[in-house]
Amino acid sequence: MALLEIQELCHNFGGLKAISDFSLTVTAGELVGLIGPNGAGKTTVFNLITGVYHPDGGHLYFAGQDITTWPSYRIMARGMGRTFQNIRLFKDLSALDNVRVGAFAQCSYSLRQTLFRTPGFKRQEAQMTDRAHQLLARFKLSRYALTPARHLPYGEQRRLEIARALISNPKLLLLDEPAAGMNQAEIGVLITLLRELRQEFDLTILLIEHHMGVVMDLCQRVQVLDFGETIFTGSPLEAQHHPAVLEAYLGKDGEPDEI
Amino acid sequence: MLRRRSQLLAWGGCLGLLVLAWILPASGLLNPYVQQVLMYVGINIILTLSLNLVNGYMGEFSVGHAGFMAIGAYIASILTVAVCPRFWGPWLFPFVLIGGGLGAALAGLVVAFPSFRTRGDYLAIVTLAFNMIVKSLLENIELIGGPRGYLGMARLTNVPWVVFWVLITLIALRNFVYSNAGRGVLAIREDELAANLIGVNTRRLKIYAFLISAFFAGIAGGLYAHLLQFINPRSFSILKSTDMLVMVYLGGIGSLAGSILGATIFTVLLELLRPLGVWRWVVGPLMLVLLMIFQPTGIMGLREAKILQPREEFGGVTRNPGTMP
Ligand SMILES: Nc1ncnc2c1ncn2[C@@H]1O[C@H](COP(=O)(O)OP(=O)(O)OP(=O)(O)O)[C@@H](O)[C@H]1O
Ligand SMILES: [Mg+2]
Numbered sequence: 001m002a003l004l005e006i007q008e009l010c011h012n013f014g015g016l017k018a019i020s021d022f023s024l025t026v027t028a029g030e031l032v033g034l035i036g037p038n039g040a041g042k043t044t045v046f047n048l049i050t051g052v053y054h055p056d057g058g059h060l061y062f063a064g065q066d067i068t069t070w071p072s073y074r075i076m077a078r079g080m081g082r083t084f085q086n087i088r089l090f091k092d093l094s095a096l097d098n099v100r101v102g103a104f105a106q107c108s109y110s111l112r113q114t115l116f117r118t119p120g121f122k123r124q125e126a127q128m129t130d131r132a133h134q135l136l137a138r139f140k141l142s143r144y145a146l147t148p149a150r151h152l153p154y155g156e157q158r159r160l161e162i163a164r165a166l167i168s169n170p171k172l173l174l175l176d177e178p179a180a181g182m183n184q185a186e187i188g189v190l191i192t193l194l195r196e197l198r199q200e201f202d203l204t205i206l207l208i209e210h211h212m213g214v215v216m217d218l219c220q221r222v223q224v225l226d227f228g229e230t231i232f233t234g235s236p237l238e239a240q241h242h243p244a245v246l247e248a249y250l251g252k253d254g255e256p257d258e259i
Numbered sequence: 260m261l262r263r264r265s266q267l268l269a270w271g272g273c274l275g276l277l278v279l280a281w282i283l284p285a286s287g288l289l290n291p292y293v294q295q296v297l298m299y300v301g302i303n304i305i306l307t308l309s310l311n312l313v314n315g316y317m318g319e320f321s322v323g324h325a326g327f328m329a330i331g332a333y334i335a336s337i338l339t340v341a342v343c344p345r346f347w348g349p350w351l352f353p354f355v356l357i358g359g360g361l362g363a364a365l366a367g368l369v370v371a372f373p374s375f376r377t378r379g380d381y382l383a384i385v386t387l388a389f390n391m392i393v394k395s396l397l398e399n400i401e402l403i404g405g406p407r408g409y410l411g412m413a414r415l416t417n418v419p420w421v422v423f424w425v426l427i428t429l430i431a432l433r434n435f436v437y438s439n440a441g442r443g444v445l446a447i448r449e450d451e452l453a454a455n456l457i458g459v460n461t462r463r464l465k466i467y468a469f470l471i472s473a474f475f476a477g478i479a480g481g482l483y484a485h486l487l488q489f490i491n492p493r494s495f496s497i498l499k500s501t502d503m504l505v506m507v508y509l510g511g512i513g514s515l516a517g518s519i520l521g522a523t524i525f526t527v528l529l530e531l532l533r534p535l536g537v538w539r540w541v542v543g544p545l546m547l548v549l550l551m552i553f554q555p556t557g558i559m560g561l562r563e564a565k566i567l568q569p570r571e572e573f574g575g576v577t578r579n580p581g582t583m584p
Contacts, residue, residue: 050456076458090449101446105458107439111467114438115431129574168458
């Protein structure tokens with residue numbers, strides 16, 4: 001069954017056609033790659049899925065519901081998690097608090113229970129704090145639990161962002177260039193981590209990535225964007241040899257970019 | 260076992276403080292002037308704590324907090340003078356204050372809604388306008404004295420009541436800040452868009468924050484009115500709002516202990532500067548400018564006193580090996 005279904009999505013920024021006729025179906029358990037050269041519109045697709053922008057045309061269905069006009073927090077609380085191309089942690093908050101904020105929608109206690117600190121409140125808080133510590137441990141971040149996020153090393157910040165997205169047990173995880181700024185060794189570790197997480201958390205993943213190695217290793221299927229248009233869908237191996245894809249990446253000057 | 264004891268200690272401490280606040284003035288050890296200053300300090304602590312929730316924790320820049328205070332002051336005053344039988348006044352006083360607080364909270368909603376769409380400078384202008392609208396409304400309602408003000412309240416505010424309400428405010432805000440909602444409010448300050456994108460219902464939290472903040476500002480207004488026994492619209496001008504800003508940014512944004520410090524230092528300082536006459540009103544705005552330039556996070560700046568943090572907050576982790584690089 002389709003977990004995420006995107007139908008003929010269109011979006012313009014002023015006169016710029018950022019996305020046109022974008023369709024994509026992601027089935028539960030899949031790991032799909034979204035690739036394309038710089039400025040192709042990949043991040044914009046994520047922003048449309050997560051309600052940062054509302055599309056000028058088309059429809060979005062997630063977990064059986066039409067989310068096209070929903071506000072972000074509601075879409076995410078329905079079972080989505082995402083990370084950002086430029087890390088967007090809550091910089092002055094501790095790693096622990098960053099992760100706990102991710103569980104916001106899971107908490108069911110009321111304002112009255114909060115203000116009076118009732119036993120029910122304390123029970124839920126304790127559960128959430130335990131779960132956050134478990135997640136930090138899983139991501140080898142325990143020693144940074146009370147450290148403000150801004151003081152974490154780069155790689156740890158990237159991991160913390162994934163932990164923050166996972167504490168709510170999302171069905172779908174959107175990763176925007178998780179390997180950006182990493183060296184080959186770190187990329188290897190990341191690939192292993194994502195494989196494990198997919199098993200442990202029963203995840204469906206939509207991945208934007210420039211490093212073709214990561215895409216080749218992880219994705220069963222890729223969709224290639226260029227100037228907001230889908231120019232290819234299929235296996236990553238085929239994508240690498242498809243003329244339209246090659247042209248999009250090589251451009252007119254023929255300088256082979258890193259795909 | 261240990262937990263029990265610390266809880267007992269906390270409640271015992273609060274009770275002890277209340278008893279002390281009751282006995283000390285009655286015993287004649289505190290002269291009326293000192294009592295008066297103490298009450299100003301208390302009222303300012305409530306105002307600072309409440310403004311800090313919006314400006315310090317949530318990271319908005321509200322500059323019209325005196326508007327909420329005014330609404331609480333006028334509603335509470337009208338209730339004691341025109342509604343409640345005079346004889347019942349002292350018994351109904353807490354309910355009268357709550358009435359004022361609820362009225363202010365309602366006004367808080369009015370500001371919460373624009374805050375959905377605007378932030379930063381624009382929201383500051385909205386709150387500024389709110390402050391001015393409240394003031395000119397009060398000036399134009401003849402029924403409550405218009406520009407001449409409103410009087411006739413009994414002097415119901417005393418040291419024990421002030422201490423009581425300071426404690427209530429402190430406990431309520433501590434409970435709010437150290438909760439799911441409180442962490443969500445911090446997330447709004449850090450990165451509102453990212454907060455939305457990990458499932459934080461930022462609109463609901465803004466409503467909560469403005470409601471709670473305005474409610475306690477209203478309580479402080481009621482206490483103030485029943486201390487001076489006379490209020491007029493000019494007492495709740497932008498200058499008053501500026502004083503509150505100074506106390507927040509002096510003590511430290513996002514800190515309960517900082518709010519207490521900031522309010523105490525500022526209030527006592529203004530008392531000491533009484534000989535300066537009208538010139539002392541320059542002190543507030545001047546301090547605000549200097550603080551913004553040299554120490555924008557204040558004395559405590561995002562830190563908190565240990566005793567104000569719930570001990571279970573970090574789930575058993577207290578020491579932090581190898582952090583600050
Ligand atoms: N908020 C915005 N307002 C105006 N134009 C925008 C906005 N966001 C993106 N764009 C434009 O839309 C196009 C697609 O941008 P997008 O960020 O989605 O690209 P991308 O595929 O993620 O690129 P990269 O690989 O560099 O991250 C670009 O031309 C960009 O300049
Ligand atoms: Mg991008």
